[in-house]
Amino acid sequence: MKKNKTFAIIGGGPGGLTLARLLQLKGVDVKVYERDFNQEVRVQGATLDLHQESGLKALCAAGLMDEFYANFRPGAGKLRVVDKDAIIKMDWDEEEGQEENRPEIDRGPLRNILLNSLAPGTVVWDSQYLSMVPYGNQWKISFKNGSSATADIVIAVDGANSRVRPLITAITPVYSGVTIVxxxxxxxxxNAARLQKLLGGGKIFALGEGKSLILSAKGDGSISFYTGCKVEESWLQDSGVDFSDKSAVFDWFKTEFGSWNEIWQELFQGDEFFFVPRPQYHFPTDQQWTSLPNLTMIGDAAHRMPPYTGEGVNIAMLDALELSECLTNETFPTIAEAIAYFEKQMLSRASASTQSALASTEMLHSDDGLERLIQLFDDFSEPVKKDFAEPLKK
Known part of the structure; x- marks a missing residue:
């Protein structure tokens, strides 16, 4: 099926790069079109915990486990659950061996591992997708910089707001009721010395009043964070907050989290800043579509969901593994049949993951979210748990 065929991957995140690596190992002619200007663009976002049955499984198939373990962050999976006053309610410490089941790595190092594994010239930078039209039996892809490319098979890995997805299905996302900043x-x-000390190199889940604040220490000395609030779908437009203005975002935070301990205001210290509002959507758990013969999608483009289970990147990388195996498996007579089989399995997995993500979203933003989260951890017996009720020392 792959002979004399060109493959185009739209999007150079972990899912797209994993797919490119796996296809190249099978001798496939593949290009990745990425909107970032170059490899040096700063990668934002929290650390990633890769799971044995998905993300790590894909890296193993890609032959990149040595590189992964040379760059992962031991101890980054430590978790503290605190209330809105930063009083520690529970520590979650991983036992020996537990950490290896879901080791953590920063997004930047993971991206570099995958990029460095590809043949030179595989990634075409500064190629933001604009449109795509049939071109004989191929696709002609146009980019914002004025360039274009053709390919026999296209795989969309362009994220939650995929612009390729409408060519595959008209199914639209559903608002979850929660918006993240x-x-x-x-x-x-x-800039945030007390919060850095409270993190201890791991993660913090702070819950209260139906809101969430999730912090993650990163290997470069920074802290990534996500606020979570139950607001109307139109909040982003109605709020009038200019997210390019730190003082405007800080003013919003001091109002929305006004009853929370002032330690959280350290998140807005320093001259450098990065804020992005993200209304949380998900696709229907029963979504289906008629497969196309030479176009498919994986990751958030196919099954976006709230991030509260940590499955997003793992599912995308598992998608990449399963799709690569289908596309290079000679038991399928045609590419079309390979894609149809893959999508059926993918949608079944994604349905279960979406339901789990929605349940977690509801739990974390309920009035008793703190108690419910602690009870959830209490239901597990392997890790070491410690209960605390001591105020934060300033």
Whole structure:
């Protein structure tokens, strides 16, 4: 099926790069079209915990486990659950061996591992997708910079707001009821010293009043964070907050989280800042579509969901593994049949993951979310848990 065929992957995130690596190992002619200007663009977002049955399984198939373990962050999976006053309610410490089941790695190092595994010239940078039209038996892809490319098979890995997806299905996402504001604190030792100490190199889940605040320490000395609030779908437009203006975002935070301990205001210290509002959508758990013969999608483009289970990147990488196996498996007479089989399995997996993500979203933003989260951890017996009721020392 793959002989004399060209493959185009739209999107150079973990899912797209994993797919490219796996296809190249099978001798496939593949290009990745990525909107970032070059490899040096700063990668935002929290650390990623890769799971044995998905993300790590894909990396193993890609032959990149040595590189992964040379770059992962031991101890980054430690988790503290605190209330809105930063009083520690529970510590979650991983036992020996537990950490290896879901080791953590920063997004930047993971991206570099995958990029460095590809043949030179595989990634075509500064190629933001604009449109795509049939071109004989191929697709002609146009990019914002004025360039274009053709390919026999296209795989969309262009994220939750995929612009390729409408060519596959008209199914639209559903608002979850929660909107996140993502941010980053650079040079946290200086700008957020108390929060950095409270993190201890791991993660914090702070819950209260139906809101969430999730922090993650990163290997570069920064802290990534996500606020979560139950607001109307139109909040982003109605709020009038200018997310390119730190003082405007800070004013919103001081109002929305006004009853929370002032320690959380350290998130807005320092001159560098990064804020992105993210209304959380999901696709229907029963979504189906008629497969196309030479176009498919994986990751958030196919099955976006709230991030509260940590499955997003793992599912995308598992999608990449399963799709690569289908596309290079000679038991399928045609590419069309390979894609149809893959999509059927993918949608079944995604349905279960979406239901789990929605349940977690509801739990974390309920009035008793703190108690329910602690009870959830209490239901597990392997990790070591410690209960605390001591105020944060300033």
């Amino acid at each position: 993502e941010g980053n604190v650079y040079h946290a030792d200086k």
